[in-house]
Amino acid sequence: MKIVETAKIAEAVCRLALKAGVSLTADCKNALVAAEKDETGAAKFALSAALENERIAAKERMPVCQDTGMACVLIELGQEVSLSGMPLSDAVNEGVRRAYAAGNFRKSICDPLTRVNTGDNTPAHLHVEIVAGDGVKITFLPKGFGSENMSRLSMLTPAEGRQGIVDTIVEAVRLAGSRPCPPVVVGVGIGGSFDSCTYLAKKALTRPIFSHHEREDVASIEREALEKINALGIGPQGFGGKTTALAVLCEVAPTHIAGLPVAVNMQCHCVRCAEEVL
Amino acid sequence: MKELALPLSEEEKRSLHAGDCVLLSGTVFTARDCAHKRIFELLDADMPLPFSLKDTFIYYAGPCPAPAGRAVGSCGPTTSARMNAFAPRLIDLGLGGIIGKGEMSEEVAAALVRKGAVYFAAVGGAGALYANAVKKSELVAFADLLSEAVYRFEIEKFPAVVAMDCHGGSVYSRTTYQGIRSGRCPSE
Numbered sequence A: 001m002k003i004v005e006t007a008k009i010a011e012a013v014c015r016l017a018l019k020a021g022v023s024l025t026a027d028c029k030n031a032l033v034a035a036e037k038d039e040t041g042a043a044k045f046a047l048s049a050a051l052e053n054e055r056i057a058a059k060e061r062m063p064v065c066q067d068t069g070m071a072c073v074l075i076e077l078g079q080e081v082s083l084s085g086m087p088l089s090d091a092v093n094e095g096v097r098r099a100y101a102a103g104n105f106r107k108s109i110c111d112p113l114t115r116v117n118t119g120d121n122t123p124a125h126l127h128v129e130i131v132a133g134d135g136v137k138i139t140f141l142p143k144g145f146g147s148e149n150m151s152r153l154s155m156l157t158p159a160e161g162r163q164g165i166v167d168t169i170v171e172a173v174r175l176a177g178s179r180p181c182p183p184v185v186v187g188v189g190i191g192g193s194f195d196s197c198t199y200l201a202k203k204a205l206t207r208p209i210f211s212h213h214e215r216e217d218v219a220s221i222e223r224e225a226l227e228k229i230n231a232l233g234i235g236p237q238g239f240g241g242k243t244t245a246l247a248v249l250c251e252v253a254p255t256h257i258a259g260l261p262v263a264v265n266m267q268c269h270c271v272r273c274a275e276e277v278l
Numbered sequence B: 001m002k003e004l005a006l007p008l009s010e011e012e013k014r015s016l017h018a019g020d021c022v023l024l025s026g027t028v029f030t031a032r033d034c035a036h037k038r039i040f041e042l043l044d045a046d047m048p049l050p051f052s053l054k055d056t057f058i059y060y061a062g063p064c065p066a067p068a069g070r071a072v073g074s075c076g077p078t079t080s081a082r083m084n085a086f087a088p089r090l091i092d093l094g095l096g097g098i099i100g101k102g103e104m105s106e107e108v109a110a111a112l113v114r115k116g117a118v119y120f121a122a123v124g125g126a127g128a129l130y131a132n133a134v135k136k137s138e139l140v141a142f143a144d145l146l147s148e149a150v151y152r153f154e155i156e157k158f159p160a161v162v163a164m165d166c167h168g169g170s171v172y173s174r175t176t177y178q179g180i181r182s183g184r185c186p187s188e
Helices: A006-021 A026-038 A041-060 A088-102 A158-176 A194-204 A216-230 B010-014 B033-044 B087-092 B106-115 B127-133 B143-148 B174-182
Strands: A002-005 A070-078 A081-084 A125-131 A136-143 A152-156 A184-191 A245-253 A260-267 A274-277 B002-005 B021-030 B057-059 B097-100 B118-121 B134-141 B150-164
Touching: A002 A006, A006 A070, A006 A081, A006 A088, A006 A136, A006 A274, A026 A041, A026 A245, A041 B127, A041 B150, A070 A081, A070 A088, A070 A194, A088 A125, A152 A158, A152 A194, A158 A184, A158 A216, A158 A260, A184 A194, A184 A216, A194 A245, A194 A260, A216 A245, B033 B087, B033 B143, B087 B106, B106 B118, B106 B150, B127 B134, B127 B150
Parallel strands: A002 A081, A070 A125, A184 A245, B002 B021, B021 B057, B057 B097, B097 B118
Antiparallel strands: A070 A136, A136 A274, A152 A260, A184 A260, B021 B150, B118 B150, B134 B150
16 A cells, blocks of 8 residues: 555645646647647737747746636546545645645636635645556646636437537537637547536546547547537637637547437637646 | 727727727726626616726726736636626716627627727737736725726737727627638738
8 A cells, every 4th residue: 555645645736736827738839839820810810929928928937817717636546545644635725725826826716606706716626536556646727717618518319429429519619609718629528427428528628639539439520520610710719710629639438328428628728737646 | 000099089999890900008997797796786776886987998807916026917808708798788888898808799799889889809818918918907996806806907018809899890700700801910
């Protein structure tokens, strides 16, 4: 049994949050550079501003976007690990609390009814998967709500099949239009249950932009949906153009014989994600 | 690129067309969801507002806290569509215009035409870049709302695109996304 102090997890969450908040992933930056070359007019203007913003944020350690997000923390916890110290969720929240204060990040979490701000961006959205081995992999995804608000879940029928899945993904992006800060990255969950399907969609957003699903039938859905989305013409910031999405990333899980859940989790063009293994 | 000083004259507003890229300087007031709700409560109760709406530009934004030595932290625009329910009444009360991001409703478009106001889109996700364009920041009202409070910003060379103009033009027109190509932008 390997013993891991949860205080170390708090430190790691803090480190990851501070890193993710002020930088785009390398893949995201490369995708924006390529898209900027492809666009003209207001769309090019918007992408140039996004790239200039990335340089300023990295140099001055300022948040890339003022929406420093809901703290989504995905932990893959090896089953040979024994956690010691404060409860895991307290440790994760402590890491978030420290990072959002130290980094001058916006505190964006509030009560859903009274709208009173919790003041420290907690609680984090923590998801733990128990996996084989003795590692603790922590992924920090600060999720802005301009894009989160444009996400949706469709409970398709099995008869709708592959075509229904592609249409659902493309329609979600069309309906979102300019609002989620395109070019977007589209995280898609296919299968599972009402709730696990949405988690698959979120988890898909932690994959590198230029990756493809290992199953060819799933990768072909990613390719077809991306092509159709970029034919919509919405473009960067909705200003019109060729680049409406940078990537479509799908994750799949077995589902019930009666169902075909499809969840679409929208991510803006500021892909901020950091991970570490303890 | 066209440089504009806020507030805008009627003539300046009429000269703007959807798709034009501009640099804005002058005074704006931040307000987003909760601040709008408070402003509407004051209007409904016939109480004075914390700032005059006449010719004013509202910036839909909720900034990050200011680091030492800076006027403000990261402060890009938030999604304007959430303010669709609020914007027409404020425009009718004399608001000069709005800065935000993303499409707004037909009702907002009609109010812009009716009153000769303009809606500028800032670039979403460019928070650090916009922090550099804010030279002064002062808390004006609703301090308890934290980042959602109303702040007066003095902005300088703040990059934006005319999103919806006072002639009914929109950069977001769903059927004519190509319409944007008539805009005057640096690369064209």
